[in-house]
Amino acid sequence: MNNYKFTISYDGSRYYGWEHQPGKDLTIQGKIETVLARMTGSDSVDVISAGRTDAGVHALALTANARLNTDLSPQQIRDYMNRYLPEDICIRDVRIASDKFHARYNCIGKTYRYTCYIGQLKPVFDRKYVYVLDKMPDVEKMREAAGYLTGKHDFASFCGNVHMKKSTVRTLDTIDIRVSGDYLTFTYHGDGFLRSMVRILTGTLLEVGWGKRTPESMPSLFHEKRRALAGFTVPAKGLCLIQDDYNRG
């Protein structure tokens, strides 16, 4: 029985998110566990991911692990999974990890990217991966606001789960805001993210960019811990998990 580490891409458009939920069978975790159970002839397989993406959110390289009883090589496991998984889920890599490796507990950082479309025309071919903005926000103002949001803070106002009982303190290292052609992207790196945090941060920054809030008003969002004070939650389809970080080994 080896512990395997997986790197997974998916188009989250038609899924209820990563995590399997009672009564909702269209989840990425559910699809992967079903294929692995079939491959190993087990009743069930538990796949642990670095985190749970919400309904409609995509992933370029999500990390997961699972203990499997199989004689197949990592390459054979990858090929088997890609053959039986639907075309919107791709296993990029499978390798044997140390027995202690845990995709969630060992994850030390994550990168998320949120993509807005700022072109004149409707984005026909990548419409499922972008949020279309009607009005161009002021990028310099958003960068100024981002300066207030990075660092170690209590992000309770940016948490989509109002029943969150655990700590809502996180360290947000960087928010990189770029315009490239018809796209405006927000790339976030931090040690962990609360539910919907990236989408609420992006909505708040856009409201700054549109002049509805000032950069200087950002610190007050940390002091008062109320979701209603922060900005709107941008749509899931523009969000993509880019990478999960681990220490070597």
Place this chain on the structure above:
Amino acid sequence: MNNYKFTISYDGSRYYGWEHQPGKDLTIQGKIETVLARMTGSDSVDVISAGRTDAGVHALALTANARLNTDLSPQQIRDYMNRYLPEDICIRDVRIASDKFHARYNCIGKTYRYTCYIGQLKPVFDRKYVYVLDKMPDVEKMREAAGYLTGKHDFASFCGNVHMKKSTVRTLDTIDIRVSGDYLTFTYHGDGFLRSMVRILTGTLLEVGWGKRTPESMPSLFHEKRRALAGFTVPAKGLCLIQDDYNRG
């Protein structure tokens, strides 16, 4: 009553093709004519396109024209259409054309591109726009074969419509075959294309690249005029109409 020229992009994935057909209401022409009839308060509007794309084929910039009775400016027409058309159809441009302009009769050339995916991993995010190849074809052999296929020929063997009664002679100016990263593209320019011609040409070239045919066997396909002699028809999803050409005016 002006004659308007339209430039249109669409993701053809969910459509029965450009042309409206009895009993099949999901066509690009049907969607556009419905919106224009509503905009002008007419019972019906006829939209003429440079050509008809098959079910599942995409377009980056298809040209069409229609005579409309409206007080709206071209920019207003474009905005109206984009608002009411589904998100997989985009009107890129609307302008007033000369009264005689006819998108089909005046078209003097077309560019089509066929995209194959040759990467190791499943193409999760652009899977609807590429044909995944399991085996890399020999590009030099395909280029050699393409040299025999360009020029003015009777393309009857490359015509998907076996009941074609009109001339099947066409001039194929260029076939440009390129590898770029995980993609292999075939770009065709000619004065006109028969039904499925680009897809049959691509299938034939791939068979050359896979060693099932020789470049030197290409001319025989023109002499004997039988569809069965040419290669397989590659899937529609990899095909995109890139541009229609017109003389200035």
